Amino acid sequence: MNENLDRRNFLKMGGAVLAAGTAGCATGVTGSAVAGSGSVSAAISTIDYLKLPKAKGPRLVIVGAGTSGMTIAAHAKKTYPNFDVVVVDKRDMFASCYNSSLWYVGIINLEFLAAHSFLDAAVNNNYIFVNAAATGLDRAARKLYTNNGAIDYDFLVLAPGISYDWAKIGVTDPENVYNVQQKFPGGFISPMEHVTLRRKFQEFEGGTFIQTVPSGNYRCLPGPYERACLMAGWIKKNGIKGKVLILDANPEVTIKAKGFHDAFDTLYKDVLEWKPTSAVTGVDTEKKIIKTEFDQYSFDDASIYPNIRASTLIEQMGLVDPKSLQKEANVDVRFYNVIGDPHVYVTGDSRNHPYSKSANTSNTEGQFVAKVLAARAQGKEIAWESPETVCYSMTNGFPPEAIKVDAKYTYDAAKDAITGFSPDTKTWETRDQAMGRAYLEWAQGIYRDTFGG
Amino acid sequence: MDRRNFIKVCSAGAAALATGVHTQLVYAGTVKDFARVKLVDANGKPLKASSLSKDEAYVFGYPFVGTPSFLIALPSAAPAGATLKTESGEEYSFPGGVGSKKNVVAYLAVCTHQLAHPEKKGSVMAYIAGNSETAGRAVAITCCSHNSAFDPADGGRVVIGKAPQPLPGIRLEHDAATDEIYATGMYGADMIEDFFKKFKGNLNKEYGIGKYREAPAGTVQAVLLSKYSVDADRC
Numbered sequence: 043m044n045e046n047l048d049r050r051n052f053l054k055m056g057g058a059v060l061a062a063g064t065a066g067c068a069t070g071v072t073g074s075a076v077a078g079s080g081s082v083s084a085a086i087s088t089i090d091y092l093k094l095p096k097a098k099g100p101r102l103v104i105v106g107a108g109t110s111g112m113t114i115a116a117h118a119k120k121t122y123p124n125f126d127v128v129v130v131d132k133r134d135m136f137a138s139c140y141n142s143s144l145w146y147v148g149i150i151n152l153e154f155l156a157a158h159s160f161l162d163a164a165v166n167n168n169y170i171f172v173n174a175a176a177t178g179l180d181r182a183a184r185k186l187y188t189n190n191g192a193i194d195y196d197f198l199v200l201a202p203g204i205s206y207d208w209a210k211i212g213v214t215d216p217e218n219v220y221n222v223q224q225k226f227p228g229g230f231i232s233p234m235e236h237v238t239l240r241r242k243f244q245e246f247e248g249g250t251f252i253q254t255v256p257s258g259n260y261r262c263l264p265g266p267y268e269r270a271c272l273m274a275g276w277i278k279k280n281g282i283k284g285k286v287l288i289l290d291a292n293p294e295v296t297i298k299a300k301g302f303h304d305a306f307d308t309l310y311k312d313v314l315e316w317k318p319t320s321a322v323t324g325v326d327t328e329k330k331i332i333k334t335e336f337d338q339y340s341f342d343d344a345s346i347y348p349n350i351r352a353s354t355l356i357e358q359m360g361l362v363d364p365k366s367l368q369k370e371a372n373v374d375v376r377f378y379n380v381i382g383d384p385h386v387y388v389t390g391d392s393r394n395h396p397y398s399k400s401a402n403t404s405n406t407e408g409q410f411v412a413k414v415l416a417a418r419a420q421g422k423e424i425a426w427e428s429p430e431t432v433c434y435s436m437t438n439g440f441p442p443e444a445i446k447v448d449a450k451y452t453y454d455a456a457k458d459a460i461t462g463f464s465p466d467t468k469t470w471e472t473r474d475q476a477m478g479r480a481y482l483e484w485a486q487g488i489y490r491d492t493f494g495g
Numbered sequence: 496m497d498r499r500n501f502i503k504v505c506s507a508g509a510a511a512l513a514t515g516v517h518t519q520l521v522y523a524g525t526v527k528d529f530a531r532v533k534l535v536d537a538n539g540k541p542l543k544a545s546s547l548s549k550d551e552a553y554v555f556g557y558p559f560v561g562t563p564s565f566l567i568a569l570p571s572a573a574p575a576g577a578t579l580k581t582e583s584g585e586e587y588s589f590p591g592g593v594g595s596k597k598n599v600v601a602y603l604a605v606c607t608h609q610l611a612h613p614e615k616k617g618s619v620m621a622y623i624a625g626n627s628e629t630a631g632r633a634v635a636i637t638c639c640s641h642n643s644a645f646d647p648a649d650g651g652r653v654v655i656g657k658a659p660q661p662l663p664g665i666r667l668e669h670d671a672a673t674d675e676i677y678a679t680g681m682y683g684a685d686m687i688e689d690f691f692k693k694f695k696g697n698l699n700k701e702y703g704i705g706k707y708r709e710a711p712a713g714t715v716q717a718v719l720l721s722k723y724s725v726d727a728d729r730c
Contacts, residue, residue: 166692402641406657409657430641430642430656430657432640432641432642446730448629448642468628468629468642470628470730475726476617476639476726476727476728476729477639477728479616479617479619479726479728480617480619480639480640480728483611483617483619483640484640484641487608487609487610487611487640487641488609490609490610490693491609494689494692494693
């Protein structure tokens, strides 16, 4: 969109596409859903617009202050200073999910993960941070609903991350779901899970600790293996009479397999057992038993990582790709806009791409999406760029030693699809301390990029 | 750069050449003059351009105490002339190496991607004279944090990775009579304030409150990266 384009022309421009793509698209869990169905809840109708300063340019609203949303927020205005950027997140405190397992065994402290302020990020990058939960979306009116009021947008980015899919591991009864997630958290979404898991590590006195690995394109492919390695190292270091059992739904370690197997075999031979093709089919939290298709395993403590899906917000907003097994959003493969709607984008781990769901992927993708948005705000298009997945895993905690992968992706124009890793993908699978230190700098670089100026 | 600045830079260079001192000529408005300091070793002895190690970079705090730069002796001459561009679109030209072999160059050792740099506790930045897996070639400055690589023989140009602009160059001067090396300024992207802003807390801790902003005077120590950092990641 040209920066001088007025609202009427802007509407005209988007109208043809919107008419085809967004008829009846007012959806959501509160405001917009009831508005769309013709009945307005009294509680919601009292909330009008959120009081924001008048937009000084095309308003870009970003839902989700994780790596994806924060990267786009930081880079959009740098790329196109006319943007008026508003970031919406229900959290008021950030705590990094990436690198969190390192905290469990004392390689880093909590400050490393959590001393990053949304306020500083907003000031450093000239945007407004709104502490609110997105509750609905009216794409025809270009209006986002939050629990604190509605916000009109010219461009909307939804980067709400993931939700767990308990049913895929045979945990369906709500009582069972809450028992599993509260007692044996997966530890790949919220900070409170990490607090609980760290406590479990520190309090583990012996027996079997089970770490499960789900199937599908789950968040942070090496994460559960890394955590298992760190726990095994913790057991060894502290002379605990116990072991780690990895129940892996996959037939092989899903990434950096050589580096992980090397650690399993050389560092943790007596304290770690890896069982491939062992998808969880049920959990008995009282008896502390995990069931797989053919076996069942007793445990003393566990981190049960269920399958994942796109954040439920994507489904609530009616944006799910019917072909996605993980209820991910139906977006353009190269440019992330919801199919048929050039004003709404879904990025980060809710996208329906086969990309690794990881911090560096979201960070590099976010930098590209910021350029896409800046171009489109000026009526231009840019060429596709692959995100890049640079990802470390601490296979040894004592001393910290890491392995690494660096992957980009291949786009096939004939299929209009991402077909896999690019041929120049590299791995460094002989662990060493230099990569252990680089791992910490890797995270701090992303914190600087997303929170710094 | 306009004609006036071009002439100004050229004349300064010409005057220097006449006296046997070779100053790198940078044809751009991106040049910033800083204090002229002599590069010395850990004992305060002047470094000689012709006897520098070709295996690794030297680290020196320039243009400020808290901004690490790399001094590198390349295996062969680095000819001047390549045109480079900052992220904001400013063009400038690589002034080439100094020394009798024209192989000595210097760059700010701060990755233009996310500002990683050598620290005492370790470095993800390194000059690799041999083969770099990340760069896919020999003679590269690598940042292993997110795998960017730069070409020290070509003005710090980005070879691979998400770094959006070349490494800023440190302007050097070589005294042919003594073979000594001086740093006199910087050219290319201006990243110093951004670097200070993002590392202020750490820099205050390491150098004392506000000390990192002080300019070195007279001489500045340049020590091998292997002596400066506990360990450097090479990729």
